[in-house]
Amino acid sequence: MKKLSIVDIANHLNVSKTTVSFILNGRAQEKRIGKELVERVQKFVDEVGYKPNSLAKSLRTGKSNIIGLMVEDISNPFFAAIARLIEDRAYKNGYKIIYCSTDNDTLKTRELINMFRDRHVDGYIIAPPEGIEDDINSLLKDGMPVVLFDRHLPNVSTDFVEIDNLFSTYNATKHLIQQGYKNIAFITFASGQTQMQARLQGYHNALNESGYKPVVQEIIFNQNEDLIIGPLTTFLKKNKNLDAVFFGTNHVGTCGLKVINSLGIKVPSDLALVSFDDYDVFKLFSPPVTAIAQPIEAIADSVITVLLNKLNTSSQHISSQSIILKTDFNIRGSSKKPIN
Amino acid sequence: MKKLSIVDIANHLNVSKTTVSFILNGRAQEKRIGKELVERVQKFVDEVGYKPNSLAKSLRTGKSNIIGLMVEDISNPFFAAIARLIEDRAYKNGYKIIYCSTDNDTLKTRELINMFRDRHVDGYIIAPPEGIEDDINSLLKDGMPVVLFDRHLPNVSTDFVEIDNLFSTYNATKHLIQQGYKNIAFITFASGQTQMQARLQGYHNALNESGYKPVVQEIIFNQNEDLIIGPLTTFLKKNKNLDAVFFGTNHVGTCGLKVINSLGIKVPSDLALVSFDDYDVFKLFSPPVTAIAQPIEAIADSVITVLLNKLNTSSQHISSQSIILKTDFNIRGSSKKPIN
DNA sequence: AAATGCCATTAAATCGATTTATTTGACTAT
DNA sequence: ATAGTCAAATAAATCGATTTAATGGCATTT
Numbered sequence: 001m002k003k004l005s006i007v008d009i010a011n012h013l014n015v016s017k018t019t020v021s022f023i024l025n026g027r028a029q030e031k032r033i034g035k036e037l038v039e040r041v042q043k044f045v046d047e048v049g050y051k052p053n054s055l056a057k058s059l060r061t062g063k064s065n066i067i068g069l070m071v072e073d074i075s076n077p078f079f080a081a082i083a084r085l086i087e088d089r090a091y092k093n094g095y096k097i098i099y100c101s102t103d104n105d106t107l108k109t110r111e112l113i114n115m116f117r118d119r120h121v122d123g124y125i126i127a128p129p130e131g132i133e134d135d136i137n138s139l140l141k142d143g144m145p146v147v148l149f150d151r152h153l154p155n156v157s158t159d160f161v162e163i164d165n166l167f168s169t170y171n172a173t174k175h176l177i178q179q180g181y182k183n184i185a186f187i188t189f190a191s192g193q194t195q196m197q198a199r200l201q202g203y204h205n206a207l208n209e210s211g212y213k214p215v216v217q218e219i220i221f222n223q224n225e226d227l228i229i230g231p232l233t234t235f236l237k238k239n240k241n242l243d244a245v246f247f248g249t250n251h252v253g254t255c256g257l258k259v260i261n262s263l264g265i266k267v268p269s270d271l272a273l274v275s276f277d278d279y280d281v282f283k284l285f286s287p288p289v290t291a292i293a294q295p296i297e298a299i300a301d302s303v304i305t306v307l308l309n310k311l312n313t314s315s316q317h318i319s320s321q322s323i324i325l326k327t328d329f330n331i332r333g334s335s336k337k338p339i340n
Numbered sequence: 341m342k343k344l345s346i347v348d349i350a351n352h353l354n355v356s357k358t359t360v361s362f363i364l365n366g367r368a369q370e371k372r373i374g375k376e377l378v379e380r381v382q383k384f385v386d387e388v389g390y391k392p393n394s395l396a397k398s399l400r401t402g403k404s405n406i407i408g409l410m411v412e413d414i415s416n417p418f419f420a421a422i423a424r425l426i427e428d429r430a431y432k433n434g435y436k437i438i439y440c441s442t443d444n445d446t447l448k449t450r451e452l453i454n455m456f457r458d459r460h461v462d463g464y465i466i467a468p469p470e471g472i473e474d475d476i477n478s479l480l481k482d483g484m485p486v487v488l489f490d491r492h493l494p495n496v497s498t499d500f501v502e503i504d505n506l507f508s509t510y511n512a513t514k515h516l517i518q519q520g521y522k523n524i525a526f527i528t529f530a531s532g533q534t535q536m537q538a539r540l541q542g543y544h545n546a547l548n549e550s551g552y553k554p555v556v557q558e559i560i561f562n563q564n565e566d567l568i569i570g571p572l573t574t575f576l577k578k579n580k581n582l583d584a585v586f587f588g589t590n591h592v593g594t595c596g597l598k599v600i601n602s603l604g605i606k607v608p609s610d611l612a613l614v615s616f617d618d619y620d621v622f623k624l625f626s627p628p629v630t631a632i633a634q635p636i637e638a639i640a641d642s643v644i645t646v647l648l649n650k651l652n653t654s655s656q657h658i659s660s661q662s663i664i665l666k667t668d669f670n671i672r673g674s675s676k677k678p679i680n
Numbered sequence: 681a682a683a684t685g686c687c688a689t690t691a692a693a694t695c696g697a698t699t700t701a702t703t704t705g706a707c708t709a710t
Numbered sequence: 711a712t713a714g715t716c717a718a719a720t721a722a723a724t725c726g727a728t729t730t731a732a733t734g735g736c737a738t739t740t
Contacts, residue, residue, distance in 0.1 A: 005726055016690045021728060032687060054458050055399045056726035059695050064395075075424040077417065084415040084441060091440075096455060098438050100431075101424060115436060118394050257624050280621050284597050345696055356720045361698060372717060396696035399725050 004050050013044055020045075024052065058120055067307065068116035069099040070109065070126045072150075077279050078250055078294065079127070082149075085300030086125065093308055095122070104191075104221070106131035113139065123307050128153055130192050145310035149303050151195040152322070159310070161302045161323045165195045168292045168327045169202030172274050173246060175290075175329070177210050181244040181272055187232070187256060188248025190218035199248050199276065215239065225255060232259045242271060250277035257285060268333050278330050288332030298325050344390050353384055360385075364392065398460060407647065408456035409439040410449065410466045412490075417619050418590055418634065419467070422489075425640030426465065433648055435462070444531075444561070446471035453479065463647050468493055470532055485650035489643050491535040492662070499650070501642045501663045505535045508632045508667045509542030512614050513586060515630075515669070517550050521584040521612055527572070527596060528588025530558035539588050539616065555579065565595060572599045582611060590617035597625060608673045618670050628672030638665050 006024075010017040020041055022031045028038045044050075058064045067090055071079035079101075087097050098121065102109040109132050116124065123145040128136065133155045139146055140158055148160035169186075176184050186203045188196060200216065207214045217235050219228055232255055236242075247253035253275035265271050267287050275282060278291035302323045346364075350357040360381055362371045368378045384390075398404045407430055411419035419441075427437050438461065442449040449472050456464065463485040468476065473495050479486055480498055488500035509526075516524055526543045528536060540556065547554045557575050559568055572595055576582075587593035593615035605611050607627050615622060618633035642663045 006728095007726075017727080018690055018692095018729080019688090022689095025728080031689085034688065037688090051454075051458055052728095053399075053726050055395055055404075055460060056695090057728075059393075059395045059399055059697090059726080060728045062695085073424070074414070074427070075417070075420045077415070077420075080415040080417075080420040084413070087414070087440060096438065096459070097440070098436065100427060100437070114391075118391055119436070120395060254620050254624070261624060280594050281624055284594065284601060284621055284625055346698095347696075357697080358699080358720055358722095359718090362719095365698080371719085374718065377718090392698095393696050396725090397698075399696085399727085400698045402725085 003053075004048060006050075006052065009041070009045060009048075009050055013041060015041065062120065064120045064122055065094060066096045066098055066119065066121045067123050067125060068119075068121040069097050070102050070112060070116075070124070070128075071099065072104055072127050072129075073101045074099060075101075076251060078277050078296070081279075081296050082300050082303075085297060086304050089300065089304040093304075095308075095311075102127070102129055103223070104129040104193075110135050117144075123147070123311050125149065125303055125307060127151060128156075145307060147303055147307045147310070149299060151193045154194065157320055159306050159320045159322070161299055161306065161325070162195065163294050163299070163325045163327050165198035166202040166205070168329070169199045169246065169248075169276070170206045171202075172290070172292055172329055173203050173206035174209075175331070176244050176246070176272060176274060177206060177212070179272070182212055183215070183242045184212065184244040184246060185215040185217060185235075185239065185242050186246045186248060187217045187219065187235070187252055189221045189252060191221075196248065203246060215242065219252065228252070228255045229259055232256055233263065236260070236263060236265070244268075244272040244274070247273070247275040250275065250279065250281075253277065253289070253291075254281055257281065257289070272333075278328070282332075290329075290331050290333060293328040293330055295325050295327065343393075344388060346390075346392065349381070349385060349388075349390055353381060355381065402460065404460045404462055405434060406436050406438055406459065406461045408459075408461040408464045408466075409437050410442050410452060410456075410464070410468075411439065412444055412467050412469075413441045414439060415441075416591060418617050418636070421619075421636050422640050422643075425637060426644050429640065429644040433644075435648075435651075442467070442469055443563070444469040444533075450475050457484075463487070463651050465489065465643055465647060467491060468496075485647060487643055487647045487650070489639060491533045494534065497660055499646045499660045499662070501639055501646065501665070502535065503634050503639070503665045503667050505538035506542040506545070508669070509539045509586070509588075509616070510546045511542075512630070512632055512669055513543050513546035514549075515671070516584050516586070516612060516614060517546065517552070519612070522552055523555070523582045524552065524584040524586060525555040525557060525575075525579065525582050526586045526588060527557045527559065527575070527592055529561045529592060531561075536588065543586060555582070559592065568592070568595045569599055572596055573603065576600070576603060576605070584608075584612040584614070587613070587615040590615065590619065590621075593617065593629070593631075594621055597621070597629070612673075618668075622672075630669075630671050630673060633668040633670055635665050635667065 006017045010020050023041045090097050100112050106129050113135050125147050127150040133153050136156050146158045152160040247256050274290045276292050278293035282289040282291045346357045350360050363381045430437050440452050453475050465487050467490040473493050476496050486498045492500040587596050614630045616632050618631035622629040622631045
């Protein structure tokens with residue numbers, strides 16, 4: 001009852017395994033193998049449900065039909081949703097996904113890249129942490145297809161998919177200003193990543209145009225949520241003059257909501273809120289939080305499309321492309337700053 | 341600059357690849373290979389950073405060091421969190437994870453199991469849909485380690501990790517009754533899965549003890565959230581006499597919250613809420629939702645511990661174990677039904 | 681009739697490791 | 711002197727596929 005190999009098939013049919021292999025790989029015509037032989041082999045293979053051992057196949061061909069997907073944290077709803085969509089599309093195209101969470105940790109990411117490399121994944125989809133430039137360039141030098149998303153690396157020239165971060169925060173901040181808010185803080189994780197810098201820049205640009213003073217609070221990321229909530233609480237307690245707060249990522253946003261809840265701050269009468277990323281938490285929070293929604297389907301679709309293209313066309317000649325997607329701005333809660 | 345193979349190493353050192361292999365696999369002593377030779381090989385291997393090709397290794401040994409993880413939906417926070425924890429523990433023990441979402445779809449799950457099998461995963465962690473019994477029994481027959489979680493399959497005798505579903509809903513329902521609520525509905529997805537049946541039973545048991553009439557609403561699951569929200573809205577509009585609602589899963593819970601929000605129902609004055617699974621959405625929702633919290637870390641820990649045990653001890657003699665974990669009951673919002 | 685070309689198929693090499701079986705030389709026991 | 715033991719290392723088989731190079735048979739060309 002053990003698994004059949006191609007040799008078993010060949011022996012049973014009194015043909016060579018070469019013939020079986022050619023037939024199974026659709027090269028029967030090319031190799032002009034007799035029509036009835038093809039049918040006989042095909043029939044028997046179907047009958048016993050023989051499947052080639054993919055390890056042996058990968059070893060020989062160098063292809064694994066596996067895509068390595070590295071997100072920041074699979075338990076973050078944004079990344080989970082993207083992973084889910086990419087997974088679906090990949091399966092439909094005959095690819096499997098190995099995924100992992102980088103935690104934005106350069107060392108961990110480096111190990112994971114080596115692990116993927118070792119498993120001979122055919123392509124890489126990465127939300128890269130800073131400091132991983134050399135490793136990715138090394139992948140590229142070896143001809144591996146790599147698509148970055150959510151952010152990119154200035155010194156790495158490969159395809160990437162991003163959203164228009166700068167405009168998104170610029171636009172949202174502008175909106176707050178038009179509503180009459182003047183003391184608008186921007187709270188985010190300390191990070192030099194491109195998307196974070198762009199978001200920050202958008203905020204600054206909008207404030208500059210209005211001549212208001214920017215108030216930026218950078219929180220050190222920590223796995224332990226208490227170490228995020230602590231500094232946040234301190235900050236909000238100290239800056240009572242704020243009339244609006246902009247959260248730069250969904251994680252900061254949910255932590256921020258917890259703090260605001262526990263401090264008994266009223267939204268938006270005490271404080272108006274805007275957060276990056278829109279999902280269940282923000283839609284349900286009462287009163288609702290205005291949010292910038294990333295086009296998750298479009299991101300996943302673009303990423304996998306670009307990668308599949310690179311995988312199918314062994315094209316060294318196509319230069320790398322950057323895809324920038326638009327976000328939606330979902331305004332919720334009262335629309336005007338109440339007059340004091 | 342291409343990758344080195346064991347032959348390259350052997351040639352360069354003028355030894356046989358057998359020797360290199362023995363040394364690299366820690367069998368030098370057993371094979372009494374000379375001490376200086378061992379050091380010479382070790383040093384060179386470190387120097388050039390040689391890593392054995394894991395495909396070839398897997399092909400020969402039959403082991404892949406990969407664990408297949410099948411959850412219901414990786415974008416569901418409960419499963420995402422579990423997956424994340426399992427992933428961490430697995431990596432620490434030298435295993436990688438290939439994961440996928442079953443959607444509770446038997447056919448899709450069957451295909452995925454075959455895919456895992458084909459990739460020679462060493463062990464399986466599955467939140468199984470109904471109807472997949474035969475496939476899993478077939479895995480077991482072939483000696484594959486399988487651990488189920490979140491639910492189990494009555495006709496499959498293998499290890500599983502669950503929570504005490506029946507007691508959890510019994511206890512929570514009891515609590516509602518003690519608070520003075522009389523018309524308590526239970527809303528859940530239509531499913532014959534063990535955990536769902538147990539939750540329903542707990543609810544029934546509590547109501548029976550009090551002599552109140554159960555009101556159960558089963559929603560047909562659908563990927564399209566609108567097709568869940570629709571029936572939910574209809575149900576809540578029709579049953580104005582309800583004073584409490586119990587959501588049987590987190591997904592039903594979040595959908596339910598959306599409906600309650602859009603209908604303008606006040607919680608808990610109009611309607612008290614209890615939901616299975618506790619996470620950000622419920623903690624932040626204002627007024628907060630009382631929830632049954634699953635011990636996510638303990639679940640992930642138990643699952644991976646059991647599986648690693650099975651992987652390490654090639655023990656056919658250890659009979660399968662069932663682990664039942666306790667839940668936490670997080671009471672939020674007002675504690676008494678207001679007197680009308 | 682020998683040489684050439686084409687067909688249909690297959691033997692053998694290959695991918696990169698592990699593992700079994702064998703070799704070689706030194707030393708010991710009979 | 712001969713067989714037997716042992717240490718140290720290696721040759722060769724193996725895992726299960728793909729792929730290159732080779733084969734024998736037949737028809738056609740010169």
